[in-house]
Structure formats: structure tokens, C-alpha cells
Amino acid sequence: MSALLPERFADLEPFAAKWCLPTEHERYGMRLASTTEEMQAFYDAVVPRAEEAMAHLEGLAFDALPEDATNLLHLLYSMVQVSFPVEVWRQPRVPDSGSSSFDCLVEPVP
Amino acid sequence: MPRFPKPPEGSWTQHYPELGTDPVSYEDSITPGFYEREKEAIFKRAWLNVGRVEQLPRKGSYFTKDVDAAHASIIVLRDRQGQVRAFHNICRHRGNKLVWSDDPKQDTAGFCRQFTCKYHGWRYGLDGALTFIQQEGEFFDVDKSRNGLAPVHCDVWAGFIFVNFAREPEQSLREFLGPMVTALDGYPFEKQTARFGYSTTIHANWKLYMDAFAEFYHAPVLHAKQSPEKYSTAAQQAGFEAPHYQIDGPHRMVSTSGVRFWEMDTELVKPMEILTRSGLFGPWEQIGLGEMPPGVNPAKCDPWGLDSFQLFPNFVILIWSQGWYLAYHYWPTSYNTHVFEGNVYFVPATGVRERIAQEMAAVTFKEFALQDSNTLEATQMMLETRYIDRFHLNDQEILCRHLHKVVGEWVDDHEGARK
Numbered sequence A: 001m002s003a004l005l006p007e008r009f010a011d012l013e014p015f016a017a018k019w020c021l022p023t024e025h026e027r028y029g030m031r032l033a034s035t036t037e038e039m040q041a042f043y044d045a046v047v048p049r050a051e052e053a054m055a056h057l058e059g060l061a062f063d064a065l066p067e068d069a070t071n072l073l074h075l076l077y078s079m080v081q082v083s084f085p086v087e088v089w090r091q092p093r094v095p096d097s098g099s100s101s102f103d104c105l106v107e108p109v110p
Numbered sequence B: 001m002p003r004f005p006k007p008p009e010g011s012w013t014q015h016y017p018e019l020g021t022d023p024v025s026y027e028d029s030i031t032p033g034f035y036e037r038e039k040e041a042i043f044k045r046a047w048l049n050v051g052r053v054e055q056l057p058r059k060g061s062y063f064t065k066d067v068d069a070a071h072a073s074i075i076v077l078r079d080r081q082g083q084v085r086a087f088h089n090i091c092r093h094r095g096n097k098l099v100w101s102d103d104p105k106q107d108t109a110g111f112c113r114q115f116t117c118k119y120h121g122w123r124y125g126l127d128g129a130l131t132f133i134q135q136e137g138e139f140f141d142v143d144k145s146r147n148g149l150a151p152v153h154c155d156v157w158a159g160f161i162f163v164n165f166a167r168e169p170e171q172s173l174r175e176f177l178g179p180m181v182t183a184l185d186g187y188p189f190e191k192q193t194a195r196f197g198y199s200t201t202i203h204a205n206w207k208l209y210m211d212a213f214a215e216f217y218h219a220p221v222l223h224a225k226q227s228p229e230k231y232s233t234a235a236q237q238a239g240f241e242a243p244h245y246q247i248d249g250p251h252r253m254v255s256t257s258g259v260r261f262w263e264m265d266t267e268l269v270k271p272m273e274i275l276t277r278s279g280l281f282g283p284w285e286q287i288g289l290g291e292m293p294p295g296v297n298p299a300k301c302d303p304w305g306l307d308s309f310q311l312f313p314n315f316v317i318l319i320w321s322q323g324w325y326l327a328y329h330y331w332p333t334s335y336n337t338h339v340f341e342g343n344v345y346f347v348p349a350t351g352v353r354e355r356i357a358q359e360m361a362a363v364t365f366k367e368f369a370l371q372d373s374n375t376l377e378a379t380q381m382m383l384e385t386r387y388i389d390r391f392h393l394n395d396q397e398i399l400c401r402h403l404h405k406v407v408g409e410w411v412d413d414h415e416g417a418r419k
Helices: A007-019 A024-032 A036-058 A067-089 B032-043 B173-182 B206-212 B229-238 B271-276 B352-383 B395-418
Strands: A103-106 B048-052 B061-067 B072-078 B084-088 B109-111 B114-116 B123-125 B130-132 B151-157 B160-164 B194-202 B244-248 B251-257 B304-311 B315-320 B324-334 B337-346
Touching: A007 A024, A007 A036, A007 A067, A024 A067, A024 A103, A024 B352, A036 A067, A036 B271, A036 B352, A067 B271, A067 B352, B032 B324, B032 B395, B048 B061, B048 B072, B072 B151, B072 B160, B084 B160, B151 B173, B173 B244, B173 B251, B173 B304, B194 B352, B206 B324, B206 B337, B206 B352, B206 B395, B244 B395, B251 B395, B271 B352, B324 B352, B337 B352
Parallel strands: none
Antiparallel strands: A103 B194, B048 B160, B061 B072, B061 B109, B072 B084, B084 B151, B114 B123, B123 B130, B151 B160, B194 B337, B244 B251, B251 B304, B304 B315, B315 B324, B324 B337
16 A cells, blocks of 8 residues: 655554544544544654654645645644543543534635 | 722623623523514514625625524525625525525525526526526416515625515614624624634524523633643632623623733643644634724733624624634524534634644634533523523623523514514
8 A cells, every 4th residue: 555644754654544534524533433542542653743744744835735745734633633532531522512513514625 | 809890880790780680581592482482573683694705705606594593595695796695595486495406405505697496497697587487478477577586685794794584674784783893894804714614403592502602601610621630720710700791782792811821831731732832712823913993802901812792693703812713603493402503714824833723723612612512402401391490690691691681672672563
């Protein structure tokens, strides 16, 4: 299988297929479908590389990101998404939210 | 001792003596019959925001909007002159819904030169005029010039498209909005076109969700688990006070003070907030939007956090000091259900760090809203038991008191005028 991420971020490749997701709907869904341990492993791998990833993306034209850079950006969005359960709640859903939902229908691209 | 000075009367609530200080009833939120009265007295009389001009980027752009509370479905469009107009979404021939795609119960949007009814092919121009009748010769005396689409009163303020379902609105849109809201003229809503749009069905009366976002007294308690423990504990001990409240006609607003997260001890802030330099209050790097009009932060609070403007009946504009804004709509579908729409608006990001800060703010907003939504269902459920029928509101909940009062007045006025 060909790499999804820029070569410099080959160490994050094991997480790419699961977390390089283009929409909030998919990222939030993946969060709910994951265990805290799975998210912790992803978080621990991506957070130390986040600064370098942002610096890498800053070197490219934001309105014309190549595919591997777009994937890297989506991986960072997933990092934001999993940080909530990992850093505070230790569960995929926000506490006391029961069955409520809040569907994201529109979001900026990229 | 209050952290911020209160008006000379001793409280914000007593500053508006017509509000009273007694416990309130939520009978208006648990009675099916009252919702029917609200439909006639409020949703068929008040100016309702149905969208923004950016949703109609060019001549021929349109979107449809079902407004259950006014028992209406409308087409909002930009005509050949560039004017924004609204029409009832009904074909003159046999009453079919004129514009829909796939599922007639879902709203739709698009671009066209004319509308053609799916049923028998009658056509209407962007000015609403009936332009074509299939097999016209088979009909009896149909005057095309008198059978255009039925217009809906429509006007635009600050890029927000409003409609009014009254036969003749009692006030123009600007008169209805009044001085407090129109003092926002000049705020650059039009520059903030990057949008995160959310929607959900809430099993609670629409006013109960308005109430939830009309006070921040709940924030340190209900949302305690959103933050590191040390921050939550400090926030709960401090409690919430707003530096400024204001009421103007049926509309109301609150300003809050700002929090300088970037100056805080790292134990008080989440690691991802530090990494993305963003959080609930928005990106830490303030977005320069130029000079603000006088309606923004009217009491000149410093540090200033946000202004939440609650436009009667069901529309909220929440302006953050960091240079972004939220719009909320609460669309009733029955006495104990409504559709909540939340939109998060930013100036489009030109770089990756800006965009990631926006992502962090938007995701945080959603997590808070999920907690708020769930709590509402618990409130609706218990109010409907009716074992207790009077409830206390404190001075930080003045805006909740005002909403229920205004709703009652509009219903009484309308029904009184009909007698």
C-alpha cells in the first residue's frame, strides 16, 4: 500500500488509514467507535510530531495542499478530536451528554 | 460583594422593574395549546431570520426553508436584479410543493433560471411571475399575470435575511430590531464566511434552550468536566457574574468578561489548548476585524469576552472578542421539540495554524452544546410532571425572565387585539 502521509511523517503511517478522515462527521464517528486506549496510543504518537507537522504544512500553499499534506492536516484534526477524551474524560463521549447528538453538516475545506 | 458594579437599583433585574423578581412558571413551555397560540401570535407576526446573503451567492441562487412554527415552507432567492426575495413554496395550480429534491420534507438549495413544478410543469420566473402553463388552452380563464407565486415579506439587515409571515408586518425590519441590535451595523459579518454548521433535534421546548444560552450561571457547574480539575474547581468557587446586561424591546443581550487563557498556569489549561492556541473562547491570536461599531461590547468591558444578543423570537448572535461569531436558531416543531441550528463563523483561514485553531474552537463548541442539549431533555421531562410550578431565577438569569415575559405579552397582545 502506498503511503498516505509525507515521507517525513512515516512514523505516523500506522495511524493514517484510521484517522486521515476528511469530515468532522467521520472523525467524531471514529472517536465514538474507538476505545480510550486506542485514542491514547494515537494521541501519544501524534502530539510530539504536531509542531513539526504544522511547520511542514506552513511551508506549502494552504489553498493548494497536495494529497499527502491534506491527509496530514486531517490527521491533525483527528488529534484535536481525540484530545478531549484523552486529556480529560477517559471516555469517548463528553460526560452527561446521554443520547444527544449534534451533527456537523458544513465545515471549511480544507 | 459583586465582582462587577450593579445598577443603582441594586440588581440588573430591578433595573428593569417590569420584570419583577417573583418565581416564574414554565407553563408556556409544557402546554401543547400554548404552542399553537405562539405560532399565531409570534411566529406569524415577528421578523424571523432564515439565513444569510452568502447562501445566495449569485442571481438565481435559492434555498428553501420549512418554518413549522409559522406552518410555512418558503423559497428564498436572489432575483435577476440581485434582490433577495421570498415566496411561499406552493404551485398555483394544484398546490404541490414547488421546489424540493428527492424528499419533500427536506430543505434544499441550488441555482436556477426559473422554477418548474414537478407535477404538471407550470413555470415561474425568479420574480415569482407565472410564465408557462402546460396545455394552457385546456384551462378556463386563468390570468397568468394574477397567478404568480405568493410573496412573503422579506428584508435584509447586516447580511441576515429575515422574513415576516404577517399579511402586513406591524413594523419594518429595522424598527423591529430596534436601536440595541442595529447598533451592530458595521460589524464585519460578511468577512466571516468560513462556517461550521451543526443541527440537532432537541426534545424540549424552544424557549428552554434559549434560556440555557441566555445565562452563564450554569457554565462552571454543568461544564465542569470540560476542563482540568484545577480550573473547574476555581471556576466553581468563583461562580459566574456578567459585567453587563441590556434589554431593548423584545430583544436582550449580555456581555461577559474575557479570560486570558494564554497567561494562565499550564495546569489550568488543557495541553491541546496550548498546542493549538485555541479553545472555548476561540483562537488565542485575536483576529483583527478593524474598529468595532458601538453596539459591540456596549458597556466597554475590559477584559471583554463576548456579547450574546438574543433577537426575538428565536435567533441569537454571539460575538466573541477574539474575532469570530456564532449564530443560533431554535425552530419549534411541537410544544416539546425543536430543531437547534448552531453556526460557527470565522474569517477564512489563510494558514494551517489559523485553521487548526478554528478546528479546536469548533470542536470545543460542539462538546459544550452536547452537554447543554442533554440537560434540556431532563428539564422538559420534569417540568411536564407539573408537581412543582414555580421556579426561582437569580439576577444572572434576568434574560430568561425577560424571554418568557415577552412571549406572554406577544400572545396576550395578539389575542387581545383580536377580541
